[in-house]
Structures are given as C-alpha cells and as structure tokens.
Amino acid sequence: MNRGLIAVALAAVSLGTASGYGLYRVIMTQGEDTSSREAGIGAPEKKVLYWHDPMVPGPRFDKPGKSPFMDMQLVPVYADEAGAAGDDGKVGINPRVQQNLGIRTTEVARKELAPVVSAVGSIAYNERDVVLIQARSNGFVEGLHVRAPLARVHKGQALAELYVPEWIAAQEEYLAARRVGGGTGLNGLAKAARQRMRLAGMSEDQIRTVEARGNVQPHQAVTAPVDGVVTELAAREGMTVAPGMSLFRLNGTGTVWLNADLPENMSVQVRAGTAVEAQVSSMPGMVFKGKVSELLPEIDPATRTRKARIELANASGELTPGMFATVSLASAPRAAVLAVPSEAVIQTGERQVVILMQEGGTFKPVDVQAGIEANGWTEIRKGVEAGQTVVVSGQFLIDSEASLKGTATRMNAVTQATHRTYRTEGKVEDISKEEATISHAPIPALKWGEMTMEFALPAGGMPKGIAVGDKVVFEFSMPKEGVYQITTISRATASGSGGRKAAGAS
Incomplete structure (x- = not known):
C-alpha cells in the first residue's frame, strides 16, 4: 500500500x-x-468562483473586500471546491469512483401512467338476486322438503306443501262454474271463479294444475322461483301460517359481489366500470374478471377505507360468500406526465429528493413533488424538467457525500461547538429593538480579533441602565449559524473597564 x-x-x-x-x-x-x-x-491554477463571509456564508460577492457583516476580509471560494455548502450543494465525484460505486442514471421522460390499485376484499351474496317467499292466505304447513338453511335449490324445486282452506273453496267454486258451462270453455262465471283463485294467493302454475286435473288439489306445493341458496328458513312442518308471513328467503348465486376495501387516498383513482381482476387463496392461479359496480358513499372511520362493490360472474358456483380475495384495479391511463424511475426518488419523511447529474459530472440534490406511481415509475409534478438526468442507483452515497461536504464547510466557518457560551467585554455602539451593536475585545476561542458586530438582545430585552457608550461585560452563544445571541450583559466595573481583556469560552 x-x-x-x-x-x-x-x-x-x-x-x-x-x-x-x-x-x-x-x-x-x-x-x-x-x-x-x-x-x-x-x-492547475485555481479559479475563484466568488467571495463570501465564512461566518455568513449565504451572500456572495464578485470581488474581494471587507465583509459588510463582520470586521474581516471576504474569503474566496475556488472552482475545485464544488460540493461545498456554499456552492448550491453540488458534489463532484471522480468518474472512476462513480464506476466503482455502480452509479446509474436516466433521463426525466414523459410517460402515460396507469396506476394499478391493489386491495383486499371478501365475497358476498348479490343482494339484487334476493327472492322472498311469503304465505298469502291462512293455512298449515303439511310437509317440508327443505329442512336446513343454506341448502342449494333449483328453479321449480318443491320447498314445502301447504294446506289452505280458502284455496280449496276457491277451487270448488271454479270447477262447479266450469261444469255449469259444459266444460267446453270459460263462461263469465268460470272466469270470475278463476280470478278469485288468483286473489286468494294461488300462483298461475297452481291454477293450471287444477284446470288440467279437473279436481280439487288440497295440498299445494311452494316451489323455488330461481336457482340459489336458502339463506333464511322460517317454515316448519305443522306450523300455522298467516298472510304476509315469511317462509323462505332465497339468494341467487349466478353472480356474487366482491366488496373491496380501498384506501381512502387511492379510491379517487377508481370509477364505476373500472376493470377488475380478482384471485382467491383457495383457487390459486385462477383469475376472476369483473367491473366495479359502484363505490359506496361512505368512509370507514376506523380503517379509513372505502368499499368498492364489484360484480363477478359465478355460473359454476365456485365463488362462495365469505371467501377472502385480492383485487387489482387498473385505472385508465392519464395524459403523459414527467416521470422518473421510482427508485430514483429518496423519501425522507418530510421531503422527496432526487439527485440531478449536471454538466461537468457534478451532482446536486433537488427537492421534488411526487405524484402517482405505476409500473416502477413515479410522476414528478415539480422540481425537474424533461431531458434532465437523474441518478437511479448510488444516490444515497452521493447524498451522504454532499452532507459531509456541507458539514465540513460549516465546521471550518464557525466551530464545532456552536452552542458554547463565550464571555467578553466591549462598548455599546448602538441599540435597536432587536439588536445591539458592540465593539468587543478579541475572542481567542473563536479566533476573532477586535471587531464591531451586531448581537441579538437577551430574551427579556436590554437591561435597564445600559445605554449607548457604556462599557459592558457580556456572554453570548450561537444557537444557529450566523446568529449571535446575548445571554447575559451588565455594565463593566471600574476595575474591569481600564482595558479590554482576552475573552474565552465558558
């Protein structure tokens, strides 16, 4: 080595x-x-970029001279010092080192982003396919063919046998009217009797059965009007029924609902009609496609989610209510926007930063405002322009380098211990509402000579009895760069005012 x-x-x-x-x-x-x-x-000979006051590094000057802030000369900043805190945070890295660090870059480009919203949800019955079967007349349940809830039934399947006295009387009246007419057709009396059977609650199928058989049917079957599942079963064999009493509740299974919980901030990207792909854990590899039926107008206060009601076809009956499902909703592509690879964006919690590569191989961190993210790209709403080059990998090392250079510059300008307290004496030259101008003695701890400068007044203001022209002894600290805060101040005693003393840190 x-x-x-x-x-x-x-x-x-x-x-x-x-x-x-x-x-x-x-x-x-x-x-x-x-x-x-x-x-x-x-x-090579160093090129001076500008001059500045190291104690107030913000302002820049195009020529040397005395600092307007302190009683000292301005300090030059050279071109090879790129990356110092006073040079807009730029940092220069040798090309060979860039290659060793694996730094990759790409250009800011315009892209049409179609964000994919991922969510979870559960399968439920389609409430639009509900059928309620009620008793229409007083009677009795003589037989029950479906004895347990959640039983699957088919359209036309018998559910129960009812004995309804009112129906028997209506049937006898109808058959008698037909016999009076000779059985060749419906006369006026037979038509009226047929209408009475309908008003008593008999269905068209039951009436046609009476017409076909030509005799009274004392027991009438209640059949399922649709294919589905018996979700509620209130009928029991031998029970008495009254008009309006619910006997069965059926729910069709040809379609089901998928109730997906969308995060509140992502629900705005979904609309009715948005295409959906869903998968359930019990059937890996199978994809069920559907569309968003509607977004429910309610936000869950506990989970901050909004439900999207999605309708899925279920002809084979594979999807069962209660199943857990994962959902992908692809929103419509938006107009082309400025975008960078998502890995180029540094998320700090309060800021979003990208590292720009500039001419001459220097790098500069820039604050940006990020938007939507899709397919590995992130929209940048503010902070960069099309054609600029951003760092995709290795940006954390560059950001660390910039932070180290900025820290070193500030340490050279001020001192490591910015919160220490310094004691000195001087003469009050001027007092304003917020500051006091004091000509103070040398401060060896800060390597300051005699100078006249402004100090922020103590928290309670300048003590009474101290006026312009007084000699004072005071202590000050530096709570932040470029700010000098008086902590204590008092008039100098007669023994201490004979000459300025060298001051130090306490």
Whole structure:
C-alpha cells in the first residue's frame, strides 16, 4: 500500500473533526489524485468562483473586500471546491469512483401512467338476486322438503306443501262454474271463479294444475322461483301460517359481489366500470374478471377505507360468500406526465429528493413533488424538467457525500461547538429593538480579533441602565449559524473597564 496515502489518511483521522469523514475523503479522491500523478499533470491554477463571509456564508460577492457583516476580509471560494455548502450543494465525484460505486442514471421522460390499485376484499351474496317467499292466505304447513338453511335449490324445486282452506273453496267454486258451462270453455262465471283463485294467493302454475286435473288439489306445493341458496328458513312442518308471513328467503348465486376495501387516498383513482381482476387463496392461479359496480358513499372511520362493490360472474358456483380475495384495479391511463424511475426518488419523511447529474459530472440534490406511481415509475409534478438526468442507483452515497461536504464547510466557518457560551467585554455602539451593536475585545476561542458586530438582545430585552457608550461585560452563544445571541450583559466595573481583556469560552 502507498505509504504516503497511509500517512494522509492517519493525519485526516487525527486532525479532522470527524475521523470517518477524513478517511472517507481520502478514499473518494484517491482515484483522481492517482490518475493526475500517473498522467504527469501538474496542479492547475485555481479559479475563484466568488467571495463570501465564512461566518455568513449565504451572500456572495464578485470581488474581494471587507465583509459588510463582520470586521474581516471576504474569503474566496475556488472552482475545485464544488460540493461545498456554499456552492448550491453540488458534489463532484471522480468518474472512476462513480464506476466503482455502480452509479446509474436516466433521463426525466414523459410517460402515460396507469396506476394499478391493489386491495383486499371478501365475497358476498348479490343482494339484487334476493327472492322472498311469503304465505298469502291462512293455512298449515303439511310437509317440508327443505329442512336446513343454506341448502342449494333449483328453479321449480318443491320447498314445502301447504294446506289452505280458502284455496280449496276457491277451487270448488271454479270447477262447479266450469261444469255449469259444459266444460267446453270459460263462461263469465268460470272466469270470475278463476280470478278469485288468483286473489286468494294461488300462483298461475297452481291454477293450471287444477284446470288440467279437473279436481280439487288440497295440498299445494311452494316451489323455488330461481336457482340459489336458502339463506333464511322460517317454515316448519305443522306450523300455522298467516298472510304476509315469511317462509323462505332465497339468494341467487349466478353472480356474487366482491366488496373491496380501498384506501381512502387511492379510491379517487377508481370509477364505476373500472376493470377488475380478482384471485382467491383457495383457487390459486385462477383469475376472476369483473367491473366495479359502484363505490359506496361512505368512509370507514376506523380503517379509513372505502368499499368498492364489484360484480363477478359465478355460473359454476365456485365463488362462495365469505371467501377472502385480492383485487387489482387498473385505472385508465392519464395524459403523459414527467416521470422518473421510482427508485430514483429518496423519501425522507418530510421531503422527496432526487439527485440531478449536471454538466461537468457534478451532482446536486433537488427537492421534488411526487405524484402517482405505476409500473416502477413515479410522476414528478415539480422540481425537474424533461431531458434532465437523474441518478437511479448510488444516490444515497452521493447524498451522504454532499452532507459531509456541507458539514465540513460549516465546521471550518464557525466551530464545532456552536452552542458554547463565550464571555467578553466591549462598548455599546448602538441599540435597536432587536439588536445591539458592540465593539468587543478579541475572542481567542473563536479566533476573532477586535471587531464591531451586531448581537441579538437577551430574551427579556436590554437591561435597564445600559445605554449607548457604556462599557459592558457580556456572554453570548450561537444557537444557529450566523446568529449571535446575548445571554447575559451588565455594565463593566471600574476595575474591569481600564482595558479590554482576552475573552474565552465558558
């Protein structure tokens, strides 16, 4: 291993404010330094980009001079310092290192995204296929053919045998009227008697049976009007029935409902008629297709979901109410939008960031506003433009590099301990509502010489008795970069005002 490289790394570890940062920078620049030495290229003359005050790094100046904020000279920032906190957060990485890190990029493009909404749900009976069978006259249940609920029945199948005295009287009257007419057809009296049977509650099938057999039918069968399942069974053999009493409740099974629970924020992407594909765990590999019948106008307050009612064909009866199902709903494609691969978006919780690759091989993190996601692509509503290049892989290493460079710049400008308190003395030059201008003594702990600068007033304001021109002893801290907050201040005593003393940190 190169001994010089080892020495540089050890020096960075021992002298740097963060040992990991020093070693990291040595490794990151190794490829660039080695390639320069191998090519025999000397260090080029540095180009000054701008000048700034390290203690107030935001404002930039196009020429050297004295800082308008502090009693000190402006400091130059060179072109090869790309990636410092004062250079818009850009970071430069040697191409050889980029290749070693496996950094991949792609262009921001316009795409038609059709997001697929995934949800879960359960199978239920189609409530539109419900049939209720009731008693229409007083009578008795003489026989019962279906004795348990959830039994499957077919259209025309006998469910029960009823004995209804009123029906017997109506049948006898009808048959007598036909005999009076000679049995050749329905006269006026026979028609009236037939209508009476219908009003008594007999069905057309039961009336036709009486006409065909020509005699009274004391027991009448109640048959199933549809294919389905007996979901409710109220009839019992031997019981008395009255008009309006429910005997059976049938539910057809030719179609079923799939009630899917859609997350509240995704339900807006679904409309009635949206195509659906569903799968159930008991039949792996089988896909059931249908459409959204309607979105129920209600949000579950506990789960924050909205139900989508989906109708599925069930001719073979394989889908049974209560089955658990997974659902995929494909919304209609939207107009082309700016999009990047989803893996290019860094989610920080409060921010969404992508890393842009700029001319000259530098990288810059940019805040974006992301939209819908579909097929591995994410819509970008704000922050980038078509044709720009974003980093797809390795962006976390670049983001870490930018953060390390920004941290190093701030540490050089201020100091590691920004929350320490410093004590010094000086003379009050001016007092405003929020600040006091003080000419203070040198502060060796901060490597400051004598200077005049502004300090934020204490939390309770300037104490009474201190005026412009007074000599004071005060302490201050730096709660954030570029802010100098007075914590305590008092007038200097006679013994302490004879000359300025060197101040330090407390």
